[in-house]
Amino acid sequence: MPKIDVNEARKLAKLSRLEFNEDELTNFVQEFDKTLEYMDTIKKVDTSNVDLHEKTINAKKQLREDAVQESFTQEAIIANAPQSEDGAFAVPITVEEGE
Amino acid sequence: MDYLNMNLWQVRDKLNSGEITSVELTKKCFQRIKDTNDLNALISTCEEFALASAKKIDEARANGAKLGALAGIPIVIKDNINLTGTKTTCASKFLANFVSPYTATCAQKLIDAGAVIIGKANMDEFAMGSSNETSAFGIVHNPVNPNYVPGGSSGGSATSVASNQCFGALGTDTGGSIREPSSFCGIVGLKPTYGRVSRYGVVAFASSLDQVGNLTRSVRDSAIMLGVIAGEDKHDMTSSAKEIPDYEQAITGSVKGLKIGIAKQFFNDKLNSEVRESLDKAIQTYVDNGAEIVNIDLPSLDTALAVYYIISSAEAASNLARFDGVKYGVQAKNFNDIVDLYFKSRTQGFGKEVKRRIMLGNYVLSSGYFDAFYRKAKRVQKVIQKEFEQAFKKCDLIVCPTTANPAFKIGEKSNDHLAMYLTDIFTVPINIAGLPAMSIPCGKNKDGLPIGMQLIAPQWKETTLFNAGDFLEQAIKEGLK
Secondary structure (H helix, E strand, O other): OOOOOHHHHHHHHHHOOOOOOHHHHHHHHHHHHHHHHHHHHHHHOOOOOOOOOOOOOOOOOOOOOOOOOOOOOHHHHHOOOOOEEOOEEOOOOOOOOOO | OOHHHOOHHHHHHHHHHOOOOHHHHHHHHHHHHHHOHHHOOEEEEOHHHHHHHHHHHHHHHHOOOOOOOOOOOEEEEEOOEOOOOOEOOOOOHHHOOOEOOOOOHHHHHHHHOOOEEEEEEOOOHHHOOOOOOOOOOOOOOOOOOOOEOOOOOOHHHHHHHHOOOOOOEEEEEOOOOOHHHHHHHOOEEEEOOOOOEOOOOEOOOOOOOOEEEEEEOOHHHHHHHHHHHEOOEOOEOOOOOOOOOOOHHHOOOOOOOOEEEEEHHHOOOOOOHHHHHHHHHHHHHHHHOOOEEEEEOOOOHHHHHHHHHHHHHHHHHHHHHHOOOOOOOOOOOOOOOHHHHHHHHHHHHOOHHHHHHHHHHHHHHOOOOHHHHHHHHHHHHHHHHHHHHHHOOOOOEEEEEOOOOOOOEOOOOOOOHHHHHHOOOOOHHHHHHOOOEEEEEEEEOOOOOEEEEEEEOOOOOHHHHHHHHHHHHHHHHOOOO
């Protein structure tokens, strides 16, 4: 039985903020099925005794002081923006007047 | 004298003795880059910056100043590592015009040690790939035979080092992206312990697995470079404060008493016979010189690749959510509203493999599949970590092939993504376990393609890798083939 159908793939694309045409989606579903079948190999490992909250590799408590520090300048950050206005990122109108 | 053919440590001595200046050496590297342009190893070069840095080092040297470990040595960095004022594209159309507003800690450490950064290396898009064929800036060719892939994702770094454009390069390794291309190009590639090198300023792929490392032409060079880039960084909370040993001093010239673990899972019937033969010879060399072979068992090893693709894709999907076409990168031209802008910018900016990983990542994280895939993979990761822990109670080092086969032809696997993923079957378990590992050349097949051997050590024991790696390198030089 296939693990994923075109409708599910379409929903996934929406969640991923990606667009695919129908051919791409069909192709994608076929590929995905193969991949997911391979992923199933992990099911055979017995993990009933695993404690996921056990200390992980190199985990350390290292929180910095919540102090004001020098950071990047506004110009440096905005320099890579495709569109900017008055030192801010420019985006299309998201809230209409009066809304 | 052919300085470009030298190892990093050799050219370091030539610079120290005044036989050649850094400016002269840097110019030779740029000439070499032009002569080997067809390999497409680099996405960009920074000639002006490099020559200015070289001149500064030469002047400091002339004035008798104390110089760093890489003073005046031309180095390349992978194009997912930020360097102020240079383009950092991650080989993606999305970031084709992105200019770094700051410098990554690993790159800054190179600069502080006097290295001359000469260019940014080609790679698979966002480090997702094993052949360097997913780059938006063209495929990279293996310098041993240009019809073959150089491996990936640090394929440009490997090619640059193997074709003598530079004396060492930085790469990143999330599932084998330093070791696999090093193996394919016949050089030394080191993936340090997770946390050994800061990831600050390196564009994130899968944060719990990503590690910066180096690619060089000798093991000693690798030890020198790690000594420079290792260390704690307040900007990366996963970086460790653990003491940094003198890695070059760890090379003793002896492997007497070294316990080498061999796991049957790495030597299965799918292993290429020429690779097996080379490995057998290398292992025999260790035994002949006083090392001891211990059989170890890693029963869940064959599930590591699935675990890797689940965890890394999940993290990639989250990390790449930041690419929205608003803050940086490409922005689509025609869109209806802000959400449409996200959709169109991402669809136009990302390549096929990146999209595939984002989709897979969001699938394993979505409700209904989270427990069966993501949570289960995290659990299996623990099992694999424990198996390595148990194995290292019996040995100091694990030896295995870096890849089951030597480099493959360009285009051979580009239409079969699962076959491509399987290339990394021996390298991904090391990232899953957070261990250090190194690929070193240990022979060639009948077509002259390099064969790589992977050395795996317990956490923080890069010293063992350098000692054992250098030992074999010297033995090969003395005639073991």
